[in-house]
Amino acid sequence: RMEASCLELALEGERLCKAGDCRAGVSFFEAAVQVGTEDLRTLSAIYSQLGNAYFYLHEYAKALEYHHHDLTLARTIGDLLGEAKASGNLGNTLKVLGNFEEAIVCCQRHLDISRELNDKVGEARALYNLGNVYHSKGKNVASAGTHDPGELPDDVKSALQKAANYYEENLTIVTELSDRAAQGRAFGNLGNTHYLLGNFRSAVLAHEQRLLIAKEFGDRSAERRAYSNLGNAYIFLGEFETASEYYKRTLQLARQLKDRAVEAQACYSLGNTYTLLQDYEKAIDYHLKHLVIAQELNDKIGEGRACWSLGNAYTALGNHDQAIHFAERHLEISREVGDRSGELTARLNLSDLHMVLGLSYSTNTSMMSESHVVENSLNGTRPRVGRRHSMENMELMKLTPEKVQNWN
Amino acid sequence: SQPLAGHQAAELQSKVVPSKQILHSDNMEMEPETMETKSVTDYFSKLHMGSLVYSCTSKRKSK
Numbered sequence: 284r285m286e287a288s289c290l291e292l293a294l295e296g297e298r299l300c301k302a303g304d305c306r307a308g309v310s311f312f313e314a315a316v317q318v319g320t321e322d323l324r325t326l327s328a329i330y331s332q333l334g335n336a337y338f339y340l341h342e343y344a345k346a347l348e349y350h351h352h353d354l355t356l357a358r359t360i361g362d363l364l365g366e367a368k369a370s371g372n373l374g375n376t377l378k379v380l381g382n383f384e385e386a387i388v389c390c391q392r393h394l395d396i397s398r399e400l401n402d403k404v405g406e407a408r409a410l411y412n413l414g415n416v417y418h419s420k421g422k423n424v425a426s427a428g429t430h431d432p433g434e435l436p437d438d439v440k441s442a443l444q445k446a447a448n449y450y451e452e453n454l455t456i457v458t459e460l461s462d463r464a465a466q467g468r469a470f471g472n473l474g475n476t477h478y479l480l481g482n483f484r485s486a487v488l489a490h491e492q493r494l495l496i497a498k499e500f501g502d503r504s505a506e507r508r509a510y511s512n513l514g515n516a517y518i519f520l521g522e523f524e525t526a527s528e529y530y531k532r533t534l535q536l537a538r539q540l541k542d543r544a545v546e547a548q549a550c551y552s553l554g555n556t557y558t559l560l561q562d563y564e565k566a567i568d569y570h571l572k573h574l575v576i577a578q579e580l581n582d583k584i585g586e587g588r589a590c591w592s593l594g595n596a597y598t599a600l601g602n603h604d605q606a607i608h609f610a611e612r613h614l615e616i617s618r619e620v621g622d623r624s625g626e627l628t629a630r631l632n633l634s635d636l637h638m639v640l641g642l643s644y645s646t647n648t649s650m651m652s653e654s655h656v657v658e659n660s661l662n663g664t665r666p667r668v669g670r671r672h673s674m675e676n677m678e679l680m681k682l683t684p685e686k687v688q689n690w691n
Numbered sequence: 692s693q694p695l696a697g698h699q700a701a702e703l704q705s706k707v708v709p710s711k712q713i714l715h716s717d718n719m720e721m722e723p724e725t726m727e728t729k730s731v732t733d734y735f736s737k738l739h740m741g742s743l744v745y746s747c748t749s750k751r752k753s754k
Contacts, residue, residue, distance in 0.1 A: 290731060293731045294731060294732065297730060297731065297732065325731050327729065328729040328730055328731045328733070329731065331727070331728070331729040332728070332729065332730070335726045335728065338724075338726060353729075365729065367727075368727035368728075368729060369727075371726075371727045372726050372727050375724050375726060393727075405727075408725055408727070411725060412724075412725070415724065418721075467722070468722040468723070468725070469722075471720075471721070471722040472721060472722050475719050475720075475721060478719065479719075505722075507720075508720035508722070511718070511720050512719065512720050515718075515719065548718055552718070
């Protein structure tokens with residue numbers, strides 16, 4: 284009986300991965316490695332594809348292992364183009380794992396070799412990867428704090444500025460190469476980088492380009508991403524009506540693409556936007572839609588957010604019974620998921636509502652007596668009635684158009 | 692019962708819930724990564740097509 288050769292197994296692995304079945308592809312590639320081959324270029328291609336398959340399966344430790352093998356092998360056999368590719372893949376993997384400094388070294392190596400080989404396509408791709416690493420690095424540091432876009436420490440700003448520069452450099456080359464798909468990707472991420480930097484007008488311009496290219500390709504996922512990102516940017520420009528239009532298109536496409544999680548996010552964004560527009564009926568409508576999907580997807584954190592938002596919106600409308608219902612639900616969920624700050628907020632909201640409705644009503648419920656304990660423990664720091672209207676005073680509202688213009 | 696007065700309403704906002712929780716910013720939509728690809732077939736077609744195909748087929752015939 285003839286046994287399958289390493290090559291045959293690898294070819295089947297390639298076929299399966301191309302067909303989108305990475306899990307099965309991995310089995311064949313691993314079998315191919317088991318059989319082994321003396322042809323180091325073939326082995327390098329197998330390691331590389333194993334690394335990519337694991338990357339797409341989100342098994343990054345395995346991806347790292349195989350891209351590392353590939354890099355070592357490419358260097359051993361003196362395959363410069365192979366080394367460039369392995370470096371790029373290793374860089375992308377290290378980025379996802381949060382090892383930004385090593386990721387930069389690898390992506391830079393990809394760039395250097397591509398330039399040495401006068402490989403324009405490789406050069407452009409390395410620049411895009413470098414942009415992505417610096418973007419992730421900036422976002423990672425930024426998310427450790429509680430900054431809004433545009434209010435950034437210097438190290439974050441410098442990483443994001445570098446990302447923007449790499450995307451711009453990439454765009455110059457891919458425009459020369461007339462590679463529209465690559466332009467689309469660069470515009471999208473450039474737009475998001477400008478957004479984080481607080482350059483909201485520039486973000487809009489980039490995402491508009493991204494949208495145009497997505498439509499050219501009939502790429503509806505990319506189109507949906509562009510609408511969502513445009514909505515986000517218009518929120519910070521203080522143009523809530525425009526933002527709501529873009530979020531509605533996001534919602535429409537999310538429904539067409541049958542992506543419930545994205546649909547929920549679009550509803551949530553619309554709920555917040557209508558809160559900013561002080562149209563609380565519509566806000567409630569969308570937050571309820573978000574709530575239903577969050578429950579369906581068993582997304583407890585989303586459900587808690589929905590309840591918190593609904594509590595605020597009902598309070599704004601003076602519907603205190605509904606407000607209390609959702610504040611109580613928010614408290615329950617916060618306790619369930621161990622969200623301490625959410626729990627505290629819910630208790631404070633409840634105690635405010637209880638004050639609004641009068642003591643006789645609220646002391647009947649056990650929830651209320653618990654919130655008295657919290658009040659006492661807070662030692663007089665309990666905020667006054669009126670904090671309930673936090674949605675009207677969302678930090679977003681500080682961004683008056685005048686202030687925004689100074690940033691651009 | 693005590694109604695919410697306008698001036699009170701405008702006075703304070705929650706210090707407990709970080710703004711991120713209500714912001715849209717943590718849901719930025721990024722473009723996908725691009726990975727570099729290698730293929731065992733690329734390698735054949737470019738470099739060793741003739742000789743390897745020959746050696747493969749002759750090996751099979753001999754089995």
